[in-house]
Amino acid sequence: MKSAEEDPILKCPFCSRPIEEPAEIRTRFGNTFTGGRCECGAVYVYDRSGHNLGDAYVDGLTYACNGDADRAWSLTPDVDYEIVELGYDTRRKRFSDARRKTPTFLFIQIKDLTPKVR
Ligand SMILES: [Zn+2]
Numbered sequence: 063m064k065s066a067e068e069d070p071i072l073k074c075p076f077c078s079r080p081i082e083e084p085a086e087i088r089t090r091f092g093n094t095f096t097g098g099r100c101e102c103g104a105v106y107v108y109d110r111s112g113h114n115l116g117d118a119y120v121d122g123l124t125y126a127c128n129g130d131a132d133r134a135w136s137l138t139p140d141v142d143y144e145i146v147e148l149g150y151d152t153r154r155k156r157f158s159d160a161r162r163k164t165p166t167f168l169f170i171q172i173k174d175l176t177p178k179v180r
Pocket of ligand 1: 074075076077078079100101102103104
């Protein structure tokens with residue numbers, strides 16, 4: 063996988079497919095966020111301001127679980143899902159290193175969507 067630095071196209075960090083422009087998505091709870099879903103199943107959330115990442119995280123994770131908030135909260139980071147935070151350079155229209163207060167993409171990929179018995 064090439065680094066985001068040398069590639070001007072926005073690509074999913076998990077599968078390297080080009081992603082579509084983020085769109086408004088309405089959640090089951092009636093609020094909206096900006097993001098989308100990659101063909102590989104990863105979801106992404108675009109936070110224009112870069113300082114609502116907590117909300118973006120929750121929205122994205124719930125969306126990744128098809129709206130199942132209980133399931134979203136039962137998941138363990140790095141075990142059940144991976145999350146990648148990428149800064150977005152709006153002038154050059156490409157990913158850059160994630161920094162606070164810059165537009166940010168959060169990518170979340172659930173590793174296994176089948177129920178687990180522990
Ligand atoms: Zn993908």
